[in-house]
Amino acid sequence: MRHSFFLLFMVLCSLISCKKDKLKDDKEILTGKWNWTHSSHTYGWCQYDPLYEVITPDSISKTHSVEFLSKGKIKFFEDGTVQDKRRLVFDYFEQDSSGDYFFYLYLDNNKNEGMAGSLRNDTLHFDYPLTPADPECENYLNFFVRE
Amino acid sequence: MILITLITVTCKKQEQLKDELTGDKSILIGSWEWIYSDHYFGWCEGNDWEETLTPFSENVTFSLQLTEAGMVYYYYNNKLISEYRIKFVQFENSNQCLLSNAYFLGIDLNNNESLNFNGCVNSDTLRLGSFSGFIFQSVPGCENYRNFFIKQ
Numbered sequence: 001m002r003h004s005f006f007l008l009f010m011v012l013c014s015l016i017s018c019k020k021d022k023l024k025d026d027k028e029i030l031t032g033k034w035n036w037t038h039s040s041h042t043y044g045w046c047q048y049d050p051l052y053e054v055i056t057p058d059s060i061s062k063t064h065s066v067e068f069l070s071k072g073k074i075k076f077f078e079d080g081t082v083q084d085k086r087r088l089v090f091d092y093f094e095q096d097s098s099g100d101y102f103f104y105l106y107l108d109n110n111k112n113e114g115m116a117g118s119l120r121n122d123t124l125h126f127d128y129p130l131t132p133a134d135p136e137c138e139n140y141l142n143f144f145v146r147e
Numbered sequence: 148m149i150l151i152t153l154i155t156v157t158c159k160k161q162e163q164l165k166d167e168l169t170g171d172k173s174i175l176i177g178s179w180e181w182i183y184s185d186h187y188f189g190w191c192e193g194n195d196w197e198e199t200l201t202p203f204s205e206n207v208t209f210s211l212q213l214t215e216a217g218m219v220y221y222y223y224n225n226k227l228i229s230e231y232r233i234k235f236v237q238f239e240n241s242n243q244c245l246l247s248n249a250y251f252l253g254i255d256l257n258n259n260e261s262l263n264f265n266g267c268v269n270s271d272t273l274r275l276g277s278f279s280g281f282i283f284q285s286v287p288g289c290e291n292y293r294n295f296f297i298k299q
């Protein structure tokens with residue numbers, strides 16, 4: 001009996017730890033490769049001198065892309081090379097009355113690796129490649145277009 | 148016992164990451180254009196000065212768009228520069244707002260208690276104190292801003 005519980009426990013653990021959300025129904029719209037075009041960077045809040053700049057692939061001499069796979073995975077590319085591949089687990093994925101989509105997901109279902117995104121007018125905003133070192137003092141908004 | 152614990156942990160409802168603007172909160176939905184800011188400053192130099200800053204005096208435009216889904220977008224010179232999730236800490240009728248038929252609102256942007264977006268709103272005016280990501284940031288104790296937006 002104890003053995004059966006242990007086996008059940010292990011199976012449940014393995015199911016939970018390998019969870020991923022396939023990109024079906026509304027989420028299907030994310031499927032494919034998206035290329036980073038630029039990022040809006042607002043900063044200087046903690047110096048009480050807010051500033052704004054635009055960062056582009058040219059300005060940092062790097063390209064970045066993400067590819068959402070229908071099986072529920074994401075690939076991160078830098079200069080055309082895959083840097084990472086992770087499972088996607090969505091906290092929410094919803095559409096508002098204006099037709100825009102909003103989502104929040106966890107990489108590998110790790111609650112410490114949450115990423116927010118939105119899809120508005122064929123432009124994807126996503127917490128990659130640039131993220132603030134200190135969100136209280138600066139912010140990035142990253143823009144992607146479909147390849 | 149292990150199984151019950153596992154189910155309890157797995158099925159525990161997660162805290163909402165953002166709040167939808169429904170019911171009375173729907174008063175916030177729409178585009179809000181910055182029209183002026185009252186700037187009170189000089190306190191730390193023993194002064195008590197006041198100035199009014201406008202899009203004309205600063206040569207910038209700034210607007211906010213709040214959506215039913217619970218997002219706020221910042222536009223600087225008509226360019227989208229930031230987006231945040233709205234998480235209410237407070238939203239209630241208030242007669243302390245110096246606006247008629249107003250609600251006091253307290254929002255933690257991105258559910259981060261350090262990213263404040265606090266003020267008052269009625270059907271046509273949104274008044275915010277210094278808030279995260281805006282073009283004016285006040286030195287606490289030395290100055291303050293009251294930022295006024297009107298609904299488009």
